[in-house]
Each structure stands twice: as C-alpha cells, then as structure tokens.
Amino acid sequence: MAVMGGSSYTRGFHALGRGAFAYLSPPGTWGWSNCGLVIAERRALLVDTQFTVSLTRELLDAIEARFPGVEIATVVTTHANGDHCWGNQLLVDAEVIGSAACEHDMAEEVQPEQLAALSGPNAPDTPLGDYMRRHFGVFDFTDVRVTPPTRTFTGQLKVPLGDRVVELTEVGPAHTDGDVIVHVPDAGVLYAGDILFMGGHPIMWTGPIDNWIAACDRIRDTGANRIVPGHGPVTDPAGVETFRAYLEWVARRAEQAYAAGLPYWEAGAPSTIPQSYGGWGNPERLVITMAAAYRALGESTHGLMEVLAHAAAAEPHKAGR
Structure with a gap:
C-alpha cells in the first residue's frame, strides 16, 4: 500500500505539508498505530503516543x-486504547488533551499488566491464548503507567500552536466512547485516530455504528485532503468514502442477521465479507464489531473474553502457523 504523494508505507515520519507529519507504524495490525506531529515556531503538537x-x-x-x-x-490522545496512549507518561512537560469520555475509558480499559498476562508466555493454552500471544506477545508492557489527559473537553476545542490553530472534534461514541479527530485547517491535514483504518478491518468496541458513519461525514466536511488513519497508510477523501461504505455494509449485515436470529459470531464470520473488502487484514475482527452492533440492536452485553474468543476462533488459517 502506498502513502499519498508516492511515499512508501514505511515506519517513521512522512511529510504532509506545512509542518504537518505522519508517523507511520506498519504493518498497522493490532498494536501498530500511527501518530501525528504538527509544528509551528519550534513548538509541536503530538497526536497520540505508542503502545x-x-x-x-x-x-x-x-x-x-x-x-x-x-x-x-501538547499531546492529543484520540481515544483510550493503549496503542494510542500508553506512552503518555514520557511527555511529562506537555499538556495532554483528550475528551472527557476518553479519560473515563482509560480507567476502564484492560490494563497493561492484564494484557501482559493474556499475551505473555504463560497465557492460557487455548485458541484465544494462542491468538493473543501471536498478536500482542511482541510488545513489552513493562513499566507502562496509564497516564490520562491533564485537560479534557467535550464537543470541540481549538488549540493554539504558534501562529496556527489545531481543531479537535469529539466524534464518539463510535470506535470507542471518547473518539476525537484532529484537524489542521491551514495544512489540509486530518488525523483520524481509529475512526479510520486503512487496509485492515476495524474494531467497533462501543458504537453505535451510525455515529461512526457520521464521524466519516465529519472528516469529509472538513475538506482535508490528506488523512492519517489510526492504522495503515495515509489516505484521501476517496479512502474515507470506501471505509464509510464498509461501515454501511456492516450496519445492513448486522440488522439482517440479527433479525434472522443469527448469533453475532456467525453474523461476523469472515466468509460473509464482500469480495471488495476481502483483501483487508484481520477479518476476524468483524466478530467484535458485530457484537457491538448487536448490542445497539438490543442484545445483552457479552463479556470481552467471550467476544475475543469467538474472534480468535474465526481467524482464517494461515499457512505455516
């Protein structure tokens, strides 16, 4: 996959114009998230930290x-998932901004020591344990201290940065309860956090999916033409429209499957995914999204470990594994 402007999808900084940069983390799968940097007059705003x-x-x-x-x-935390904020503790001199819902979510998230236990060498010898080891075992969560925002907001917030302004907009609940997008109007750049995945199936932890579709519309309405997803290569408005169409398909699939009485893990089976999205990575994550979509349709909440176990069971076989 190529980054807009012809650059390759490689780890590190990529210039987007007018002092705005994307810090990309291929392959963009579980835990490998992107960050952003905006510079003005020797001061910088960092969008997200690493896992x-x-x-x-x-x-x-x-x-x-x-x-x-x-x-x-300034550090902007786009949402509470650890791969976007578990490095906040290193920015001791910066103001850390996030939505009020993000601050609440950080205390409710699976904590670093819990994730280490679920994905380390002593993880259960089960399909879920195997899945967690393969996707998260590469990460070292030693010494992580979850560090919430020092400043919270709801709705919208304009953040001065030298002679420019960066606009924060709360668009959750969608991917999580507290999602925020970051727009740099004078550069035509937007950092979408996990409101946008490129090249991989997204995960909806909370929903509702209609809010997520509306968040894609908010991105479009900014007029930004260089858009940095939470995972995957930099994209443009056409990429956002493709992702939005996927969410609309998920919404229709959830409604039809729920009405037909299918369990969420069958509704989210990778075999149900249209060919146009068949090349996206981690198709088993559709099971997680379906569990959240079913909850919005009236189904009782399912435990996280149960949902993850069904997702692990749905992962397509990989040769040589």
Whole structure:
C-alpha cells in the first residue's frame, strides 16, 4: 500500500505539508498505530503516543533527530486504547488533551499488566491464548503507567500552536466512547485516530455504528485532503468514502442477521465479507464489531473474553502457523 504523494508505507515520519507529519507504524495490525506531529515556531503538537514505553522512546528519539530543538507542548490522545496512549507518561512537560469520555475509558480499559498476562508466555493454552500471544506477545508492557489527559473537553476545542490553530472534534461514541479527530485547517491535514483504518478491518468496541458513519461525514466536511488513519497508510477523501461504505455494509449485515436470529459470531464470520473488502487484514475482527452492533440492536452485553474468543476462533488459517 502506498502513502499519498508516492511515499512508501514505511515506519517513521512522512511529510504532509506545512509542518504537518505522519508517523507511520506498519504493518498497522493490532498494536501498530500511527501518530501525528504538527509544528509551528519550534513548538509541536503530538497526536497520540505508542503502545509501549520503548516504542514511544523510539518515537521521541525520531522527533529529536529530525526536528532538533522542537518542544512538544501538547499531546492529543484520540481515544483510550493503549496503542494510542500508553506512552503518555514520557511527555511529562506537555499538556495532554483528550475528551472527557476518553479519560473515563482509560480507567476502564484492560490494563497493561492484564494484557501482559493474556499475551505473555504463560497465557492460557487455548485458541484465544494462542491468538493473543501471536498478536500482542511482541510488545513489552513493562513499566507502562496509564497516564490520562491533564485537560479534557467535550464537543470541540481549538488549540493554539504558534501562529496556527489545531481543531479537535469529539466524534464518539463510535470506535470507542471518547473518539476525537484532529484537524489542521491551514495544512489540509486530518488525523483520524481509529475512526479510520486503512487496509485492515476495524474494531467497533462501543458504537453505535451510525455515529461512526457520521464521524466519516465529519472528516469529509472538513475538506482535508490528506488523512492519517489510526492504522495503515495515509489516505484521501476517496479512502474515507470506501471505509464509510464498509461501515454501511456492516450496519445492513448486522440488522439482517440479527433479525434472522443469527448469533453475532456467525453474523461476523469472515466468509460473509464482500469480495471488495476481502483483501483487508484481520477479518476476524468483524466478530467484535458485530457484537457491538448487536448490542445497539438490543442484545445483552457479552463479556470481552467471550467476544475475543469467538474472534480468535474465526481467524482464517494461515499457512505455516
């Protein structure tokens, strides 16, 4: 997959114009998330941190190497999933901004020590344990201290940065309860957090899906033409429309399957995915999304471990595994 402008989808910084940059983390699967950086007058706003302390140090070292003397004054946390905020503790001198719902979610999320136990060498010898080890076992959660925002908001917030303004808009609940998108109007750049996945199936933890579709419309309405997803390569408005169409398909599929009495894990089976989305990674995550979609349609809440176990069971076989 190629980044807009012809750059390759490679780890590290990619210039988007007018002091805006994407920090990309291929392959963009579980845990490998993107960040953003906006610079004005030697001050910077960082969009999200990385999953672990060591990966966030790598990010900060890359900033120092490429932009020596630039001070990170502000960190925006787009949502509470650990792969977007578990490095916040290293930015002790910065103001960390997130939605009020994001702050609440951070306390309710699976905590680093819990995820380490679920994905480490002593994880249960079950399909779910195997799944967690393969996708999360590569990450070292040692020394992570969950660090919530120091400033919260609801609705919209304009953040001054030197001679420019960065606009934050709360669009959750969608992917999570507290999703925020970050727009840099004078650069035509938008950082979408996990409101947007490129090249991989998204995960809807909370929903409702109508809110997520509306969030895609909010992105379109900004007029931004370079859009950084939470996972995957930089895209454009056409990429957002493709993703929006996928969400509309999920909504229709959920309504039809729920009415037919199918359990959510059958409704979300990878075999049901249209060919146009068949090349996207992690198709088993549709099971997780369907569980949330069913909840919005009236089904009782299912436990996280149950939902993850069904997703693990649905993962397509990979040769050589």
